[in-house]
Amino acid sequence: MSIKTDVSASTCIDGYGSAIGMPQLCTDWASNQIFWLVVTLVAIFFVLSRLALPRISAVISERQGTITNDLAAAENLKSEAAQAEVAYNQALENARSEASRIIETAKAEIKQELDVAIQKADADISLKAAASEDAIADIRKDALTNVKSVAKEITSELVKVLGGKVDSKTLTSVINKKMKG
């Protein structure tokens, strides 16, 4: 600390500007400190009680109110969301059952059509089968008569070759007898 020689020495300060003893116990300064302390405390009290404290308490209570409101709004939104979820699930359920119903009917229709088609096809097939059987029977009959005539011819030829005499009537009866077997 620089040496201050211009400071006027008093009962509490020596000629060099240093304290004598404890400055706290110097009674010369007490009135000054008390006066300015009272001024300061009154100023602080008025600043606090007129300006700061009402404002801060208003802000805090307003915030408390906002928080309460927001919490209530959040609660509302939550219940709305729950309702929406229920509705969504309901709609999903409905859509599912609708879809399964549509699938059922489509299946039934398809089955019906299929049945009709199968029946028709069966009828066609049986018709064609009958026609084929008829044709086969005709062919068989034809074949049989052909076999008879061929057998007759071959037999008469054979008999001729062997030098026999061919009696047409006997030949036919023999062949018929053999064919019946």
Next chain:
Amino acid sequence: MTQMASSADAKDEGLVFHPMDQFIVEPLFGAGPVHWYTVTNVTLWMALSVVALILIMVVGTSKRALVPSRAQSIGELAYGFVHKMVEDVAGKDAVPYFPYIMTLFMFIVLSNFLGLLPMSFTTTSHIAVTAVMAMVVFLSVTILGFAKNGVGFLSLFWISSAPLALRPALALIEIISYFVRPVSHSIRLAGNMMAGHAVIKVFAAFAGVALISPLSVVAITAMYALETLVSFIQAYVFAILTCVYLKDALHPHH
């Protein structure tokens, strides 16, 4: 006085110890005697504490934001801290006296922190200042106690839960401790502030010796951290003791 002689001798030496010079009250403008109305460094630092208070509590909260800024949350923190303390310690019916306790707390805490600035003057380190505050608390609490409870306030000293034979002795002890309250209340604050600042100053004087100056700087740093803590704790203790005395005044029955 030997004190004067030693300080005069010390001017010529390398190590100069003037740990108490920081507490000298001097006129801010020019020299001369300190009258009660003189504008001194006391005035300056008390005014700065008012300015700091206005900055924190009024300017900081001027936006009234729902989501507080830093300055506003400091103000709200201080408000909530003191309000909760008054409610918890002194009771719900002490809330009307909350602005007075807030005034004391804010003045002490701001003065203590401003006093931690280098080259500053710590107004709360003066017993004259703290004694006035403690006497104001003591007198107003006593008057309040008698005004609220009448003669029943004296039951504070008559401990009905103690054995009858012990009660006069306990009453004597209680009365002594009651009247000693402003003494301990004021000297606790002033003593803590003065001691810490003086110790820092002593360490600072040791920094003049090159060999031990690093140690001195470390010690000053540590003391400064401790003083920051003490600054707050002493303001807290002053306010909480005021709340305790207020509770005694409002509910004197043990």
Next chain:
Amino acid sequence: MEGDIVQMGAYIGAGLACTGMGGAAVGVGHVVGNFIAGALRNPSAAAGQTATMFIGIAFAEALGIFSFLVALLLMFAV
């Protein structure tokens, strides 16, 4: 010479009075130590009792302040 002896006695007395502050230190340490011990046993109850701890510290410290006061008076007022 006589004044010097009085002052010497005052200074010695001030030094002796300062030992009383050690008692306050022990007391404050005891208060805080017991608070911590209790807080570790039941941490949930600790937060509500911090104010009580500070009041206890303040009362324990008050007695140390008296010895400090006596020391100051001996140093500067006697």
